[in-house]
Amino acid sequence: MKKILVVEDDMPIRNLYKEELIDEGYDVVTAPDGAIGYELYKSSRPDLITIDIKMPNMNGLELLDKIRKEDREIPIIIYSAYGEFTQNFSTWAADEYLVKSSDLTEFKNKVKELLFR
Amino acid sequence: MSAEDIIKDYQDILRQYNILNQISKTVASTLDLNKILKIILTGVTLGDGFGFNRAFLFLIDRHSKNLKGRMAIGPSSADDAWKVWSEIQDKNYSLEEFLDSERFENEQQLSFLDEKIRNISIPVDINMVIWKCLEDGIPRNIDISSTVPGGENEATINSVKEIEPAVLFGEVKAPAQDNLIQVININDAALIDAELAEYMDYPKFCIIPLISRTKKVGILIVDNKYNQREITPDDIKFLLLLGQFAASSIRNTIIYNDLKDSISALSKLNMKLNYLKDYNEKIIESIPVSIIVVDHNFTVTQCNENCGKLIGFEKETFIGKQINAHEIFIDGVSLIDEIFKVIRENKAEGFYKVNMKINGEKTDEIFDIILVPFRFSEESPEGAVIIIENVTNTVRLETELGNAKKLSQLGKLSATVAHEIRNPLIAIGGYAARVKRKFLEGEQTDIGNLEIIIEEVKRLERIVNEILDFAASREIKFSHVNISNLLLECINFAKAAAEQNNIDIVFECGSELVENANLHVFGSRDHLKQALLNILNNAIDASSKRDKIRICITTDGKDSYYDFPGSGHGGQESFSSIFSGCRTEGEPECIIIYVNNSASLSNREDIKNIFLPFYTTKTKGTGLGLTITKKIIEQHSGAIEVCSSIENGTTFAIKLPLLDI
Numbered sequence A: 001m002k003k004i005l006v007v008e009d010d011m012p013i014r015n016l017y018k019e020e021l022i023d024e025g026y027d028v029v030t031a032p033d034g035a036i037g038y039e040l041y042k043s044s045r046p047d048l049i050t051i052d053i054k055m056p057n058m059n060g061l062e063l064l065d066k067i068r069k070e071d072r073e074i075p076i077i078i079y080s081a082y083g084e085f086t087q088n089f090s091t092w093a094a095d096e097y098l099v100k101s102s103d104l105t106e107f108k109n110k111v112k113e114l115l116f117r
Numbered sequence B: 001m002s003a004e005d006i007i008k009d010y011q012d013i014l015r016q017y018n019i020l021n022q023i024s025k026t027v028a029s030t031l032d033l034n035k036i037l038k039i040i041l042t043g044v045t046l047g048d049g050f051g052f053n054r055a056f057l058f059l060i061d062r063h064s065k066n067l068k069g070r071m072a073i074g075p076s077s078a079d080d081a082w083k084v085w086s087e088i089q090d091k092n093y094s095l096e097e098f099l100d101s102e103r104f105e106n107e108q109q110l111s112f113l114d115e116k117i118r119n120i121s122i123p124v125d126i127n128m129v130i131w132k133c134l135e136d137g138i139p140r141n142i143d144i145s146s147t148v149p150g151g152e153n154e155a156t157i158n159s160v161k162e163i164e165p166a167v168l169f170g171e172v173k174a175p176a177q178d179n180l181i182q183v184i185n186i187n188d189a190a191l192i193d194a195e196l197a198e199y200m201d202y203p204k205f206c207i208i209p210l211i212s213r214t215k216k217v218g219i220l221i222v223d224n225k226y227n228q229r230e231i232t233p234d235d236i237k238f239l240l241l242l243g244q245f246a247a248s249s250i251r252n253t254i255i256y257n258d259l260k261d262s263i264s265a266l267s268k269l270n271m272k273l274n275y276l277k278d279y280n281e282k283i284i285e286s287i288p289v290s291i292i293v294v295d296h297n298f299t300v301t302q303c304n305e306n307c308g309k310l311i312g313f314e315k316e317t318f319i320g321k322q323i324n325a326h327e328i329f330i331d332g333v334s335l336i337d338e339i340f341k342v343i344r345e346n347k348a349e350g351f352y353k354v355n356m357k358i359n360g361e362k363t364d365e366i367f368d369i370i371l372v373p374f375r376f377s378e379e380s381p382e383g384a385v386i387i388i389e390n391v392t393n394t395v396r397l398e399t400e401l402g403n404a405k406k407l408s409q410l411g412k413l414s415a416t417v418a419h420e421i422r423n424p425l426i427a428i429g430g431y432a433a434r435v436k437r438k439f440l441e442g443e444q445t446d447i448g449n450l451e452i453i454i455e456e457v458k459r460l461e462r463i464v465n466e467i468l469d470f471a472a473s474r475e476i477k478f479s480h481v482n483i484s485n486l487l488l489e490c491i492n493f494a495k496a497a498a499e500q501n502n503i504d505i506v507f508e509c510g511s512e513l514v515e516n517a518n519l520h521v522f523g524s525r526d527h528l529k530q531a532l533l534n535i536l537n538n539a540i541d542a543s544s545k546r547d548k549i550r551i552c553i554t555t556d557g558k559d560s561y562y563d564f565p566g567s568g569h570g571g572q573e574s575f576s577s578i579f580s581g582c583r584t585e586g587e588p589e590c591i592i593i594y595v596n597n598s599a600s601l602s603n604r605e606d607i608k609n610i611f612l613p614f615y616t617t618k619t620k621g622t623g624l625g626l627t628i629t630k631k632i633i634e635q636h637s638g639a640i641e642v643c644s645s646i647e648n649g650t651t652f653a654i655k656l657p658l659l660d661i
């Protein structure tokens, strides 16, 4: 079973993603901020990571940067309520950049696509 | 003495009086100092007059007080002398004729002597015979020809023959003994200025002091180097007479010239003043402000072109008339009344952004009007200056700017709001879709999912409410508020919430102020309650289980809070503005409410940001609490500050002015 790490500070959204991804048949671990997200990345060895940008402690871009330094292969989806982050080069290190939406279809499609490409 | 001798003597005397007369007449015709000096010296040297070979004139320099060589007349060699005399003899010039002649005009270049004498400057030294002359007003007839053995230097000056006291006409009462000539042996070269002695190069000469009344002017030295005629007591008598006359003409001329200089300086000053006056008038005319000056009985004494335009009259027809000939109203108040008040109270008054009604006509222009009491001089009664500036354009610009600012704020606000409500919307939408899908798939509805939806809707509501609170300029109604009671109410309310998490709210100090229930502020009870609850709720939110929230209340900003965390000596610095405000005398008494919890703000940035809208570190926070609190406190003329450290945690201080009941 593929394991996905969801790093997201907003609790309802974090739960939503978790439940939806579990329904899709994945194993899901979650973290409420970047720092914990990094620890979980190290300890639980996920196959894919989804990261929110605006988070306390370590923000999504910092986390992305830190993980990429160690692992250039692992698929990472970065998303935010802010569309303007696409302009930020540091988001380019991710495999996918998504703007948050209540319709999770695209999100789920991308996860599948990246895991089985 | 034979009759012939007597006649000759009288003839000589007559001749000399005649020359004196001529000199004085000529001198009287001019006020040019150089010319006067020349006339005198020429008179002294002219064969027709006193007939001395050479004459030298020294004047006391006004600045250095030295005797300075001014002019010398005489041939520079025996040859030259002979030439000059024969010429005068040939043409049989009288002094008057000679003074008018070309020769006199050209004399300037003639003298090599003259050039040299101007470089001689003799400092005051009372041992020197020339200074002695000036000191006692007695002329000296000097002969330094006979040498005294013993030294080269002494050889040049060894004796001074003096007439003492000399005949001073009219001034010094002295026996008219003509031949009282003493011979004194002097062994001091310094008695005659060395430079002067070298320059004279002849051992026999006479020094005449030039003294006008008591004022020392200079000295005149004469000698007969070329024909070596002895200088007689009679000569000296006349020289003294001439010297007196010369001294006073020289002095008068100097005074006259000084006067002339100061007059010309004065007239220059006057020109400058006129220029300044012109300049000021031009400035007053050219500034885009109307200026009216009225005197104590409201007569317009001055006004500028602009003012004419404003009133709708020619400037000239306005000046000299009573200003109350025109009806001028400032926002319905009569200008005259205001001027009257300003003059009476001797205090300036300003009206800003007002409308004016002039002679029944009202414009939609906007003005700043300043009235200043004014008097032309100490003695003149008080008048006033009225300065009127049309600020219509400025006000218009300001309004536009304000609108633009509001718009940009609105833009920023809506952008932030949009982002803030996105998270709950996504959660609601996401869960709703999920519930629907599960339902369609025939699965049992997950109550947890629905609960999240409900929670998130509540969160949205909260955000919207706080935004409304923040954005709406809801009118706040002010009244007397018993702040003691209000504080107690809020604290009890907070205690209930805190208890659930085993958090203690304790009074560190000032509980009596709350219990006595006698502190009042002027404000809105509802708003103040919201502000205080926000602070208390934040403290509860920031506290972990079994933490303490400490409250301290003071009214005078001293003693009690010193041991209070975050408000001790260190804290005092952090709360500087609040403290200084409270300690100033004449300021209303204040209440300061400190609320402290042990959690510190995570970093410096936080302290800067916590009052900004939407800044929150909480998952369910809105980040509007402190923004609203600050706004409310400021609406109550209070202040709010925060300081935070790891040791002392976070302390908020709220200052509110108290009502004096």
Ligand SMILES: Nc1ncnc2c1ncn2[C@@H]1O[C@H](COP(=O)(O)OP(=O)(O)O)[C@@H](O)[C@H]1O
Pocket (backbone or CB within 6 Å): B534, B538, B539, B542, B597, B599, B600, B601, B610, B611, B615, B616, B617, B618, B620, B621, B622, B623, B624, B625, B626, B627, B650
């Ligand atoms: N007493 C306090 N102790 C520590 N942090 C505080 C305290 N009060 C406010 N804060 C910080 O300031 C932020 C903004 O507070 P506020 O404007 O009330 O918004 P909210 O409470 O919705 O987060 C909070 O999220 C918190 O990080």
Ligand SMILES: [Mg+2]
Pocket (backbone or CB within 6 Å): B534, B537, B538, B621, B625, B626
């Ligand atoms: Mg709050």
